[in-house]
Amino acid sequence: MSTATTTPTRRHRPLAALAKAEYLQFRRNTTLLVMGVGFPVVIPLLSFFVIRQNEGASATLAATTFEMFLLMALLFVQYYSVLSMITARRSEGVLKRLRTGEASDVQIQAAPMVPGAVLTLTGTIVVSAVVYAAGSPAPVNPILMGLALIAGIAIFSLLALATSALTKNAEAAQITSLPVMAIAFVGLSTIRGILPDRFQQVADLTPFAALSDLMSLGTSGQLATASGSTALDFGATFAEIGQPVAILVVWTALALELTRRNFRWDDRG
Template sequence: MAANTTARLGALGRAELTLLVRNRTALFVALLMPLSLVLVIRSSLDQVDLGAAGMSVIEAALTGGIGMVLLMVVHTNLVSAYVARREGLVLKRLRTGEPSDREILTGIALPSLALALAQCALLVTGGAALLDVRAPQRPVLLAAGVLLGLVLMTALAAATSAVTRSVDSAQLTTLPMFLVSAMGSGLFAPLQVFPERIASLCELLPLTGVMTLVRAGWLGGGDTKELLGAALTALAWTVISVFAVQRWFRWEPRR
């Protein structure tokens, strides 16, 4: 049974990778956009005092870059992929075969997840080797944050596809998540630089918990209570997203 599942996931992943390579726009967004936005983050932080947050501008930019990878490579890219396969009747045909619903959604996500992992690894190793950034202080915590972010963004992408009518409209339906996360989840600026009341609200956003774990894993800091709260927030959003997928995900074109 496990071997059959692995084989089906591999076949779905290879097919999706072929489609991703052929789609130049999606490939550009997945490969170049997240890393280029690291430069945007860095320039936007030049006037921000990060001393209280215990990090340098380049450290804030690189950890924020991991968040950008999760948003652009996983969430944005997968919303378009799920909608494109739905509108092309691919999902409907796949459901008539052996793969389960979970295998179909996971198989389509595999290339984006693998690419996101590779880019996160590049940011960490490149930052430590070339940019004089300290090596991850707690690698296990950093890896846990990234993996949790991958699962969360995949589930959110599937949920977002349910309200997305076409591939073109995916640019609009993914924009709120991008803007809210970029401004309020600590990508462009750590929550420590925000007023306390605003920071408390931002802690409840979907990606905030993941970013808290990522920064604590890479740069250190964060007490047990803070990290546990961040993990629970991210897990809660994951459960909500999975429920939304089970309840509202569309397998056939919208009419």
């Protein structure tokens, strides 16, 4: 009995230790901390209060605020921090050394995701508290908001691991991250809304577009590009998640396959 109960704990100890070490490194990086707090939390909330003064608090404004938060948190906290940290560890030979220890490959790859995920979840709590305390209507479907958040953390972490194969060092991450960032920005509802129909259909297939639609459905009961239409109720929102979820599944599978095929544990490998 004791063996059965202690084995799972032992299996998770390497991940906990690695995640703690990554968190300590993350906390010492002033640039990542500023990006993690200033960009995702401060900027969306400033925009929220400026617009609220003129138009009042509304479900649409809340959806726009959460979309901006989600974009900045996933790109500048989750994606960029994982990309820069995993690339730096590889350049320093840390990844190669860790593979000789108790941690599995998956645990070594997952550890750098933890600090950004914690900061993103904390930022979500702060933004939610401020937005809804300021008088915004209650979210239509919080489950979809949580799904968008968790799925976003997972997929942008995987995209960071895939991108690291093309990144020689932490400084080069500023260049190699641009394609993913460009794809993410195209998925913004404001950009999709001004594109010609044919290009909008393509933009709807990007991962952040799917996340934006899930977040908007959860917040306001409308798809991100369907502002002005009748808001759906809690149950009806689930009928609209088929395409966004399918898009996220495809992108997750693609990122996993790219990581499996191309991830490098050593600069010489």
